[in-house]
Structure formats: structure tokens, C-alpha cells
Amino acid sequence: xxxxxxxxxxxxxxxxxxxxxxxxxxxxxxxxxxxxxxxxxxxxxxxxxxxxxxxxxxxxxxxxxxxxxxxxxxxxxxxxxxxxxxxxxxxxxxxxxxxxxxxxxxxxxxxxxxxxxxxxxxxxxxxxxxxxxxxxxxxxxxxxxxxxxxxxxxxxxxxxxxxxxxxxxxxxxxxxxxxxxxxxxxxxxxxxxxxxxxxxxxxxxxxxxxxxxxxxxxxxxxxxxxxxxxxxxxxxxxxxxxxxxxxxxxxxxxxxxxxxxxxxxxxxxxxxxxxxxxxxxxxxxxxxxxxxxxxxxxxxxxxxxxxxxxxxxxxxxxxxxxxxxxxxxxxxxxxxxxxxxxxxxxxxxxxxxxxxxxxxxxxxxxxxxxxxxxxxxxxxxxxxxxxxxxxxxxxxxxxx
Amino acid sequence: xxxxxxxxxxxxxxxxxxxxxxxxxxxxxxxxxxxxxxxxxxxxxxxxxxxxxxxxxxxxxxxxxxxxxxxxxxxxxxxxxxxxxxxxxxxxxxxxxxxxxxxxxxxxxxxxxxxxxxxxxxxxxxxxxxxxxxxxxxxxxxxxxxxxxxxxxxxxxxxxxxxxxxxxxxxxxxxxxxxxxxxxxxxxxxxxxxxxxxxxxxxx
Numbered sequence: 001x002x003x004x005x006x007x008x009x010x011x012x013x014x015x016x017x018x019x020x021x022x023x024x025x026x027x028x029x030x031x032x033x034x035x036x037x038x039x040x041x042x043x044x045x046x047x048x049x050x051x052x053x054x055x056x057x058x059x060x061x062x063x064x065x066x067x068x069x070x071x072x073x074x075x076x077x078x079x080x081x082x083x084x085x086x087x088x089x090x091x092x093x094x095x096x097x098x099x100x101x102x103x104x105x106x107x108x109x110x111x112x113x114x115x116x117x118x119x120x121x122x123x124x125x126x127x128x129x130x131x132x133x134x135x136x137x138x139x140x141x142x143x144x145x146x147x148x149x150x151x152x153x154x155x156x157x158x159x160x161x162x163x164x165x166x167x168x169x170x171x172x173x174x175x176x177x178x179x180x181x182x183x184x185x186x187x188x189x190x191x192x193x194x195x196x197x198x199x200x201x202x203x204x205x206x207x208x209x210x211x212x213x214x215x216x217x218x219x220x221x222x223x224x225x226x227x228x229x230x231x232x233x234x235x236x237x238x239x240x241x242x243x244x245x246x247x248x249x250x251x252x253x254x255x256x257x258x259x260x261x262x263x264x265x266x267x268x269x270x271x272x273x274x275x276x277x278x279x280x281x282x283x284x285x286x287x288x289x290x291x292x293x294x295x296x297x298x299x300x301x302x303x304x305x306x307x308x309x310x311x312x313x314x315x316x317x318x319x320x321x322x323x324x325x326x327x328x329x330x331x332x333x334x335x336x337x338x339x340x341x342x343x344x345x346x347x348x349x350x351x352x353x354x355x356x357x358x359x360x361x362x363x364x365x366x367x368x369x370x371x372x373x374x375x376x377x378x379x380x381x382x383x384x385x386x387x388x389x390x391x392x393x394x395x396x397x398x399x400x
Numbered sequence: 401x402x403x404x405x406x407x408x409x410x411x412x413x414x415x416x417x418x419x420x421x422x423x424x425x426x427x428x429x430x431x432x433x434x435x436x437x438x439x440x441x442x443x444x445x446x447x448x449x450x451x452x453x454x455x456x457x458x459x460x461x462x463x464x465x466x467x468x469x470x471x472x473x474x475x476x477x478x479x480x481x482x483x484x485x486x487x488x489x490x491x492x493x494x495x496x497x498x499x500x501x502x503x504x505x506x507x508x509x510x511x512x513x514x515x516x517x518x519x520x521x522x523x524x525x526x527x528x529x530x531x532x533x534x535x536x537x538x539x540x541x542x543x544x545x546x547x548x549x550x551x552x553x554x555x556x557x558x559x560x561x562x563x564x565x566x567x568x569x570x571x572x573x574x575x576x577x578x579x580x581x582x583x584x585x586x587x588x589x590x591x592x593x594x595x596x597x598x599x600x601x602x603x604x
Contacts (some may be wrong), residue, residue, distance in 0.1 A: 018484055020525050055533040079533045081528045166442045169453060171486040249526065250535075254491075255581060258527040258540040265487070381530075 022248075022261050025083045029245055032233070033092035036281060038111040039171050040065070040072035042400055043239065050399065051074040053389065057382045059250050059259065063373040065397060066281035077249040079376065082390050091247045092233060092277050093374035095359045096268070096352025099201045099236075099276040103335020105290075106209045106220050108287035108301055113211055118143040118335075125208045134179065134200070135187035142208065144191050145201040145334035149311050154198040155181040156268075169265045172240040175203055178271065186230070188314060195333060196314040199273045206272030217272045226282075231288050234278040236318075240270035241278055249356030252379025259377060262356040274310070274352065280372040281363045287370050291348060291363045294317055306348065308332035326395035335397075342395050343349075351390075353378065358386055367397045428467040435460050436558030440483040440491075445574035451594065457483025463499075463599065466597050473501040477513065483593070486524060491577065493547050494521035506560040509569075514551035519577050549575035555599070565601035570594075583585070 016301060027243045031342070031353030042065075050061050052077070073089035110116045116125075122145060123131045131137045140150035151386070155161055161181040164171070179200070188196050206217055213220060218238045226234045238252060242264060250259040270273035289295045308331060313319050319330035330337040331346065340347045349362035351371075356373040371394055375386060438457040441450055459481035465473050477497040484490045495517020503509045520541040529538035551573030558564040573595070578588040 018490060018524065019491070019522075022526050056528050059528075059535050073575065077537065082526065082537060158445075163442050163444070166488055167450075167485075170488065253523060256541070257529050258538070259523040259535070260523045260527055262487075348496060 010375055013069075014165050015383070019038075019150060020080045021195065025080055025085065025144075027083075028086050030079050030085055030088065030091055030246070030247070031293075032088060033090075034073055034088070034090045034281065036064075036071055036073050036089075038072055038074075040067070040070035042069070043074070043198070046072050046339065047074045047076070050074055053385060055310075056385050057234055058375055058377060058385055059318060060247065060376045062089050062091055062093065062280050063371070063375060064086055064282060064284050065369070065371050066095075067221075067367065067369040067398065070282075077376075079261075081248070081250065087247065087376070088231070090241060090279055090281065092245050092279060093247050093359060093376065094249070094269075094274075094352075094354075094357050095276045095283065095361075095374075096274045097199075097299050097352055098278075098283065098350045098352035098359055098361050099274045101270060101350045102225055102286075103202050103205050103209070103217075103219055103227055103272045104231060104305070105296065107146065107205055108297060108305055108335065109224050110209060114303055115141060122204060122208070122362060125211055126204065128181065130204075130207075133183040133207065134204075135185060136191050137204070140191040142205070143335065145205050145330075146309075147303045147308075147333045148195050149192050149203055149333075150198065150201055151187045151194070151196070152198055152200045153182045153185045153188055153193050154200055154205070155179065155203065156197075156199045158182065158185065169262070169267075171271060172266055175271055176192065176359065179198040179203055192311065194314040195311050197333070199268070202273045205269060205295070221276065225270060225286070225296075229277065229285050231282040231285055234276060234282045236272075236276045238275065239265055240275075242269070246277055247374070247376045250377040250379075251356035252377070252381055255380040257381045258381075259379065265355065267354045274354065283372045284370055287349065287361055287363050287372065291365075292370075293370070304338055305335045307340070308334055310395075321391050325391040327391045344399065346393065347395075360390060360394070364398050367398050371398060410417075418469075420584075423493060424504075425518040430463075430465040430467055430601060432463045432465070432567075432599050432601045433461065434463060434599035435569075435571075436481075436595040437479065438481070438483060438591050438593050438595035440485055440591055442485070442488075443587055445553075445592055449572070449592075454486035455483060456480060457593070459595065459597070460496075460575045465501075465574070470506060471503055473503060473509075475501060479515070479517070484524065489521045490524050491519050491545075493517050495547060495549065497549070501558075502540050507557050508554070509567075510552070510554045511569075511571075512552045513550070513553075513571075513573070515547070515575070517547040519545040519547040521545060521577060523579070543580070545577035545580055546547065547575055547577055549573050553595075559590065559601065567599040568596070569599065570596045 064073045075087040075089040079087045119141045123248035136151045158181045159310045173386040221236045248263045251262045252259045327342045345366035361369045361372045433556030436459045440455040461479040463477045465475040483493045495515045497513045497515035499513040501511040527540040528535045555567045555569030557567040573593045580589045
């Protein structure tokens with residue numbers, strides 16, 4: 001008799017499983033106020049464009065476009081699916097690896113104050129254990145960390161790290177714990193000889209700025225970047241806490257169009273590799289201050305920041321998009337910035353994103369225009385839409 | 401020359417088992433059911449023996465043994481199971497697991513088992529899908545997987561000492577769900593399962 005109940009219980013569990021309900025969130029949690037007048041002659045075209053993207057399958061999108069004709073922000077879709085809360089252009093998103101540009105700015109600020117030299121070796125600022133156990137840290141320079149030529153392996157690419165992440169996706173990591181995943185791992189190449197994007201570079205840069213200044217990353221971003229530029233809706237939660245008004249992120253794990261909410265997943269949430277949250281308006285302020293107004297750095301430093309040498313990529317095929325796209329390739333990495341080659345000329349900015357999120361921040365010098373956008377989802381079924389937007393339509397929108 | 405001790409021990413045991421089968425053909429049949437509680441992890445087999453309270457599960461098995469001798473036993477096991485891996489997936493599975501068992505003093509056993517099975521995984525959270533250009537809650541149909549496995553364990557049989565037809569056992573198994581494209585990084589998952597259980601003999 002008992003056996004019969006056990007069998008019934010198991011069958012029920014298998015058939016129906018235990019599905020965790022997503023939180024109930026009210027609309028007021030996401031209330032925000034845009035500070036942009038939103039007068040742009042092409043506003044309707046831009047708005048129709050993002051609505052079309054949502055109709056094609058994006059859950060939600062926030063976008064800002066600024067051209068010499070004016071500035072526009074818009075949003076379409078939802079910030080929260082189960083609570084049916086509409087996305088707004090002023091909503092808060094995770095910026096992912098765009099954070100690296102902020103971390104590079106902190107390093108260059110210290111360089112400007114002559115508190116470090118870009119050609120100092122990393123070992124001058126890190127403890128002996130790290131230098132002993134992380135490949136290339138004895139010889140690699142700060143500049144090589146910034147432009148991904150250090151040859152230090154990427155902790156996010158290590159299988160044991162990914163296994164640990166899958167075993168506890170909401171675990172709140174520390175920087176030290178993440179760094180340990182590249183302890184005693186072979187270097188990718190001799191420092192300075194090739195380019196390979198490595199998140200570990202910016203993990204180490206975060207440790208270096210904190211060590212030199214004696215302040216936390218949270219304080220440094222706020223005091224040196226967010227407050228001076230009036231980026232009041234930009235935050236960094238080094239303790240890994242998720243802001244309550246953060247737009248939900250949806251990830252399609254199984255390639256069948258089944259999206260799940262992974263807002264609480266801790267992928268790089270806490271670190272100076274990818275932990276900043278912001279809005280399209282704030283990121284555009286930063287982009288303009290850096291590249292248009294040039295109010296963050298004088299030209300001599302900005303030139304160093306945007307300089308790309310001819311060091312070859314370790315895997316060039318990853319950076320060649322192909323002639324069928326408006327954006328042809330990634331030309332290279334500056335110091336916290338990426339340069340891409342488009343059909344009209346170079347484009348400067350950074351991408352961000354991890355499971356459930358995509359962020360883009362690009363400036364088009366040939367058109368003196370910028371575009372910033374966030375998508376609150378990722379997955380196989382919408383990959384074509386996001387790729388088309390990044391490689392083709394982004395350039396088309398600027399050229400409309 | 402480097403000796404692979406694990407492989408050597410396994411080969412010696414298989415030889416002993418088949419060597420003894422011919423010598424002592426008792427040919428009794430025993431039927432039993434067993435239940436286990438388990439803890440699942442994604443990980444490299446034999447790399448770590450971790451218990452993660454967020455990944456519980458259970459199995460129910462029907463076991464049919466042909467008792468060739470007092471020392472050795474071959475068992476066909478049909479196993480139905482389920483585990484819950486928080487914030488990732490939940491999996492139901494059905495498998496055939498042949499088990500080779502070495503018995504000592506009629507009380508203690510060590511065993512190895514191999515398995516072939518079918519698994520079906522579902523997300524652990526509410527799923528959403530696009531319906532008429534709008535995302536809505538939807539019931540996920542999950543994904544199908546082939547589930548090979550291999551493991552070893554040990555047990556303590558109370559029948560001889562106490563006359564109770566029960567055995568308690570512990571087991572470590574490695575298994576895979578294939579295909580299982582995680583982020584396009586790996587085509588399969590490699591998992592481990594640590595379980596403890598009770599076997600009840602229903603026919604001797």
C-alpha cells in the first residue's frame with residue numbers, strides 16, 4: 001500500500017514538477033521619470049521600429065538615439081512579463097560588460113593624477129599569492145589588462161566556474177572566489193603578443209583601483225564618474241544585491257522559446273567586470289561626456305584610451321562579422337572601449353550582457369550620433385533579432 | 401608503467417563474478433523494491449563528493465536478482481526517479497540499471513551498476529512564451545534526454561542477522577543528460593548523484 005503511494009507521488013512529481021512562482025511586483029516599483037524632452041523629427045519611425053522588434057519576439061526594449069537633429073528615447077514591450085508592466089525608457093537595466101568602460105575610466109583617472117603608470121606591471125599592485133598563481137601577472141602591464149592583450153585566462157570561460165554557477169546560479173560570489181578559478185591555469189599567450197577578451201583582466205583592474213585608493217568600487221564609481229556626470233540613475237551594488245526596480249531579465253535555456261526569469265542570477269552582478277545598473281539616458285550622458293564634450297579626459301588621455309594597435313586577435317574569426325552586415329568587424333580594443341568597422345566608418349563603444357540581458361552603447365563619429373539600448377532577454381529563439389539589431393539595424397537607424 | 405588500479409580492481413571483480421557463476425549455480429530468484437533519497441550535482445565525476453541541499457531527489461526501483469551464489473549476485477533494476485536542481489532544472493527519469501554485487505558474510509555488499517535510461521527535464525521556474533506578439537505564461541513541454549550512468553556503492557543486509565528482509569545502502573553515480581545544450585557551451589550535462597536508500601525483499 002505504501003509502495004503504491006510512493007509510485008503515485010513520484011509520477012505526479014515527474015509530470016507536474018515543482019515550479020517556483022515569480023514575484024508579484026506592482027507598477028509603482030518601476031515608476032520613473034524621463035529627463036529628455038524627446039523631440040526628434042524621426043521619433044515615430046524609431047518608436048515603430050522598436051515596437052516591430054517586440055512583435056518579432058523581444059520581451060522588452062529601451063532605446064535612446066541622439067543625432068544632430070535631436071534626441072529620442074522610447075521603449076516597447078514589458079519590463080515584467082507575469083505582472084504585465086510596460087517597459088519605460090527610464091527603467092533600470094544591468095549594463096553587463098559596459099561596466100568595464102567605467103573601470104577603465106577609474107584607472108585612467110588615477111593615471112591622470114599620476115598615481116599609476118599604464119606600463120606598470122600588475123605585480124606591483126597585487127599580493128604575492130595572486131602573482132604566484134595567476135598566469136602572466138608578473139609580466140603583464142596595466143595597459144595590457146585594459147586592452148585584453150595580457151594573455152591572462154578568462155575565469156568566465158573555465159568549466160569549473162561554469163559548473164559552480166550552474167550548481168548555484170544565485171550564489172553571491174566574491175572577487176577572490178572568482179579569481180581562484182584561474183589559479184594555476186596556463187596563460188593564453190605571452191603578454192602583448194595577441195588579443196583575447198578576458199573578464200579576469202577587469203577583475204584585477206578593479207582590485208588595483210581599490211588597492212591604490214583604499215576605497216570600494218561602489219565609492220569610486222560614484223565619486224569619480226556617476227556624481228560628476230549627473231548619472232543619478234546609475235548604481236553599482238558591490239554586495240551583489242539586485243535593485244528592486246531592476247527590469248526583469250528573461251533567459252531561454254532550452255531553445256524552445258521557453259523563457260524563465262533569471263533576474264536573481266548572480267553572474268558578475270557584484271564585480272567591476274559587469275555589475276553596474278543604469279538607464280539609456282545615463283549611459284548616453286557618459287558616452288557624450290567622454291567622446292563628444294570630452295569633459296572626462298583631456299585629448300592626450302582620450303587618445304591613449306581609444307588607441308588600437310595592430311596586435312592580432314587570438315581568434316580573429318570571432319571578430320569578423322562578414323560583408324553581409326553593416327558592421328563588418330571588431331577593429332580592436334582600446335582601453336575600456338571597443339572599435340568596430342561599419343560600412344560608413346568606425347564606431348566606438350562597448351557591448352554588455354549576460355544570460356537574460358543585452359546592453360549596447362555606441363557612438364558613430366562619422367554621424368556625430370549615438371545609440372544606447374537594452375533588451376531584457378537572451379536566448380536562441382531571439383538571437384537572430386538581437387544580432388540583426390546589433391550588426392545591421394543599429395547602423396540603419398543612425399542613417400535614417 | 402602507470403597502473404590503473406580502478407580498472408584493475410573492476411576487471412578482477414568481473415572475472416571473479418563470472419568465474420563463480422559457472423562453479424556455483426544456485427539459480428534462485430529474488431525480487432525487491434528499493435527507495436532512495438538523493439542529492440544531485442553538475443560536476444566532473446569523482447572530482448568532488450558534494451552535498452547540495454538545493455538539489456534533492458528520490459528514486460523508486462524494482463530489482464530482480466538471479467542469485468548465482470552466496471557471494472555474487474546479478475540484478476536487473478528498473479528505476480524511476482526525480483530530482484530538483486534549484487534555479488536550473490528538474491528531471492524525471494526512467495532507466496534500466498544492471499547491477500553486479502559482491503556479498504560478504506551474507507550481510508555486507510559492494511556493488512557497481514551501469515544504466516541506460518530516458519530523462520525529461522523541465523525548468524524549475526514559471527515559463528513564458530510568445531503568443532500573438534505578446535509574452536504570456538506557458539506550460540513548458542521540457543526536453544528529452546538519453547541518460548547513461550555508472551556508479552558504485554555498498555549496503556548492509558539485515559536479513560541474516562535480524563531476520564528482517566531489509567537492506568540499507570549508499571551509492572555514488574555519475575550520469576549524463578544528452579543532448580543538453582547549456583548556453584551552447586556543452587552539448588551534454590555531466591552530473592553526479594549521491595544516494596542512500598532501503599531495499600525491501602518481497603520474494604526470496
